[in-house]
Amino acid sequence: MSIAFTTQIICFSVLSLVVIVGALGVILLENIVYSAFLLGGVFMSVAGLYLLLNASFVAAAQVLVYVGAVNVLIIFAIMLVNKKEDLKPIDNIKSRRIISTSICLTLLSLLIRVDLSNVWGLSDPNTSIGEESTIRIGEHLFSDYLLPFEVASVLLLMAMIGAIVLARRDVMNEDISTGLPVDQELIEKSSEPLLIKKN
Amino acid sequence: MNFESIPLQAFLIVSSMLFCIGIWGLLNSRNAVRVLMSIELMLNAVNINLMAFSSYIDNNLIQGQVFTIFVITVAAAEAAVGLAILLSLYRNRVTVDMESFNLLKW
Numbered sequence: 552m553s554i555a556f557t558t559q560i561i562c563f564s565v566l567s568l569v570v571i572v573g574a575l576g577v578i579l580l581e582n583i584v585y586s587a588f589l590l591g592g593v594f595m596s597v598a599g600l601y602l603l604l605n606a607s608f609v610a611a612a613q614v615l616v617y618v619g620a621v622n623v624l625i626i627f628a629i630m631l632v633n634k635k636e637d638l639k640p641i642d643n644i645k646s647r648r649i650i651s652t653s654i655c656l657t658l659l660s661l662l663i664r665v666d667l668s669n670v671w672g673l674s675d676p677n678t679s680i681g682e683e684s685t686i687r688i689g690e691h692l693f694s695d696y697l698l699p700f701e702v703a704s705v706l707l708l709m710a711m712i713g714a715i716v717l718a719r720r721d722v723m724n725e726d727i728s729t730g731l732p733v734d735q736e737l738i739e740k741s742s743e744p745l746l747i748k749k750n
Numbered sequence: 751m752n753f754e755s756i757p758l759q760a761f762l763i764v765s766s767m768l769f770c771i772g773i774w775g776l777l778n779s780r781n782a783v784r785v786l787m788s789i790e791l792m793l794n795a796v797n798i799n800l801m802a803f804s805s806y807i808d809n810n811l812i813q814g815q816v817f818t819i820f821v822i823t824v825a826a827a828e829a830a831v832g833l834a835i836l837l838s839l840y841r842n843r844v845t846v847d848m849e850s851f852n853l854l855k856w
Contacts, residue, residue, distance in 0.1 A: 578775030710827035
């Protein structure tokens with residue numbers, strides 16, 4: 552990376568702060584719509600971290616696929632299932648919270664200890680190909696990673712067909728067993744209108 | 751090193767924290783959409799790890815970047831199928847509360 556060290560440090564600090572705070576907001580905020588938009592911010596900041604690591608192609612792919620596709624899909628799903636409901640209280644929620652938080656903190660301390668104590672075999676920065684990483688990725692995809700590349704295309708096709716089959720609404724006019732006309736009303740229609748705050 | 755750069759450990763710590771936040775959200779969310787979001791957060795943490803290692807340890811062959819592209823592909827497929835499953839589940843149960851999906855509970 553050709554930018555100055557101080558600039559790199561500032562960029563890294565801001566981006567990682569946005570990533571961590573945004574991720575905390577995604578899991579802690581009450582309103583799921585805020586969570587979805589914060590998730591988009593987290594994805595964008597992760598793309599910025601990739602740019603700091605000299606990977607412009609993967610950063611562009613991250614923005615296109617995560618922000619452009621996955622996040623939009625999540626927002627659509629929220630729109631389709633956005634029914635305000637009063638969740639039943641769980642009786643032992645306190646102990647659950649304590650156990651899960653302690654598991655996460657233990658895992659975090661373990662990971663950080665491994666990160667800091669291990670001696671990483673860093674390679675010589677002079678061999679870095681830097682900005683030519685896109686060319687190298689193309690070479691990889693069409694030589695030694697050709698089979699995974701083709702399998703990934705089949706996987707995407709399968710996922711597309713599977714998603715259509717799972718999410719499709721059956722449109723039959725009469726019930727097969729009883730012969731009575733089927734209620735075609737959308738479940739989503741019977742819920743309260745959106746954008747109205749109810750307490 | 752002949753020039754200064756951000757230490758590898760900084761990236762690893764950020765990705766560890768992101769991964770643990772994802773696990774916490776996965777265990778504690780009651781909204782099924784939020785569970786899927788937590789899974790995406792964990793996948794992003796793994797991607798940051800792969801990218802940091804490919805830039806610092808394998809900076810000539812950058813196989814980690816190729817791997818990250820595959821992970822992004824599979825994550826997109828996972829999100830599509832997961833949300834489709836969520837929609838059909840919502841149609842059958844008319845709720846997205848994770849506590850009410852207990853048909854396979856022992």
